Amino acid sequence: DGGITQSPKYLFRKEGQNVTLSCEQNLNHDAMYWYRQDPGQGLRLIYYSQIVNDFQKGDIAEGYSVSREKKESFPLTVTSAQKNPTAFYLCASKREGGLAGNQPQHFGDGTRLSIL
């Protein structure tokens, strides 16, 4: 079955440490996204990528970095510069082409990141 896999499900970060969240999809989708969700709030866009080897900053990119070396993979690194990383992180993908705006996003199950 096609889908999006995020790992790990839970992650703990020590002060000054960089951590990387994995996101893999086998839906053959071109576009991939990273969102952050804080308790009681909606999703805020961190980074997105429309195509391999290209990505764009979202609304809250500071303290985060991404890469898109393969179509299937879009890992997110939470750097030590992100001072408040505790949140639920969601990865999504979407089919492009045609009327791209009318395609829904498909989400992974999320990674919950906490500070030790």
Add this chain to the structure above:
Amino acid sequence: GQNIDQPTEMTATEGAIVQINCTYQTSGFNGLFWYQQHAGEAPTFLSYNVLDGLEEKGRFSSFLSRSKGYSYLLLKELQMKDSASYLCAVPWNYGQNFVFGPGTRLSVLP
């Protein structure tokens, strides 16, 4: 800019009907999505509206008025499993990304 507003919380009784509203301001409209998100889980797609009117899908229906910048999600015959957050989202930047509302947390009581 883009802005989406939804009520924060709603409560309804099992078997009843509930309407969850969403108002939006966006430059260039390209449809509106509704997602359901159970606590600690991924959002799942419910509906998409791009033309005015009501789209029905079983117990769930979604309505859009583009002139008013307004949409609602109608849930009928509520079940306990419908307790979740409901997010509305609009694509922008030619559909390249999305703006999400804050979500409405619905509690269904027995």
